[in-house]
Amino acid sequence: MxxxxxxxxxxxxxxxxxxxxxxxxxxxxxxxxxxxxxxxxxxxxxxxxxxxxxxxxxxxxxxxxxxxxxxxxxxxxxxxxxxxxLIPADPQRRAHCLQWLMWQMSGLGPMHGQAHHFVRYCTEPIPYARERYLNEARRLLQVLDNRLAEAEYLAGEYSIADIACWPWIRAARAIEIELSAYPNARRWYKQIDARPAVKKGGELKVSDASLxxxxxxxxxxxxxxxxxxxxxxxxxxxxx
CATH class of the missing domain: 3.40.30.10 (Glutaredoxin)
Known part of the structure; x- marks a missing residue:
């Protein structure tokens, strides 16, 4: 257990x-x-x-x-x-899976997290910080979109790399970023959203109201x- x-x-x-x-x-x-x-x-x-x-x-x-x-x-x-x-056995695919997982851990998550802070939680406006992190959040989403233009999933097959990124993309609406500008990421997002395990695990997800x-x-x-x-x-x- x-x-x-x-x-x-x-x-x-x-x-x-x-x-x-x-x-x-x-x-x-x-x-x-x-x-x-x-x-x-x-x-x-x-x-x-x-x-x-x-x-x-x-x-x-x-x-x-x-x-x-x-x-x-x-x-x-x-x-x-x-x-x-959900972690590839093939060494090269595994390396790519870990690459995209580390990208999420060191880039997508922290930058989107800071954007959330300065857009939603900061008690006084700090235009430089807001713009800096929103720009980086958009840039990283474009990196994701570019990768998904050439592969169905981040590591080629569905893996923990996709699972790590998906919740952050879901929360992007809270910082006024719409997936309509990122068609490949939007396709990938919807594909993962339809998975039964994601729906079940998603019962614990952040509610739309809280975003x-x-x-x-x-x-x-x-x-x-x-x-x-x-x-x-x-x-x-x-x-x-």
Whole structure:
């Protein structure tokens, strides 16, 4: 049994979708980050970075004690290798799969995440930051579209690379980016959206309503997401 410590973000969706695709037994443990549930000493012992998602595999590869694992990209690789699916066996295809997964982890996710922050969460307008990250978000989406003009999926076959990227593309509407300008990415998005496991894993996805407008956070909620409470959680002793 795998525990999925989960929050409704694109990174959380990656793991919930993959667990459904692989049909691995699991249970979801939801967290409310606005309430600071990710900042407790108990969760810090699972992930010292106090970020979600994370998993605990009670029957880990190789046996032994339960395995706690964080970082969504690392989780995707671990689960795909455990199941022997959705990560290519061929060395060259595998290398391309990991290339696009790392592209998502180092580029698409962080840049879109910063665009979301300055468009939706920033308490005062910072035009330079907003434009800088929106431009990079659009550029990366064009890179994705270019790749999908020459291949059905990012690594040639459906893989964890596609699963990693898909939730971020879904959330692009919240930063006023429409897929109509990216026809290849739009085709790919719809193709993945129709998969039964994606629909089932997508029951945990971010709702359309939550992607609309600018969230109104209290000072405490802001601190739990971005401020002193977040810093304090990793500064304190993990023993509490």
């Amino acid at each position: 795998i525990e999925l410590h989960f929050v409704r973000t694109p990174n959380g969706q990656k793991v919930s979708i993959l667990l459904e695709e692989l049909e691995l037994p699991h249970r979801v443990i939801p967290y409310d980050m606005l309430k600071g549930e990710h900042l407790t000493p108990e969760f810090r012992r699972i992930n010292p970075n106090c970020r979600l998602p994370a998993i605990i595999d009670h029957e880990p590869v190789g046996g032994g004690a339960p395995l706690a694992l964080a970082e969504s990209g690392a989780i995707l690789i671990y689960l795909a290798e455990k199941a022997g699916r 609309a407008g600018k969230p109104r956070l209290t000072p405490e909620q802001w601190s739990n997401l971005f401020g002193a409470n977040m810093l304090g959680a990793v500064s304190a002793s993990p023993s509490g």
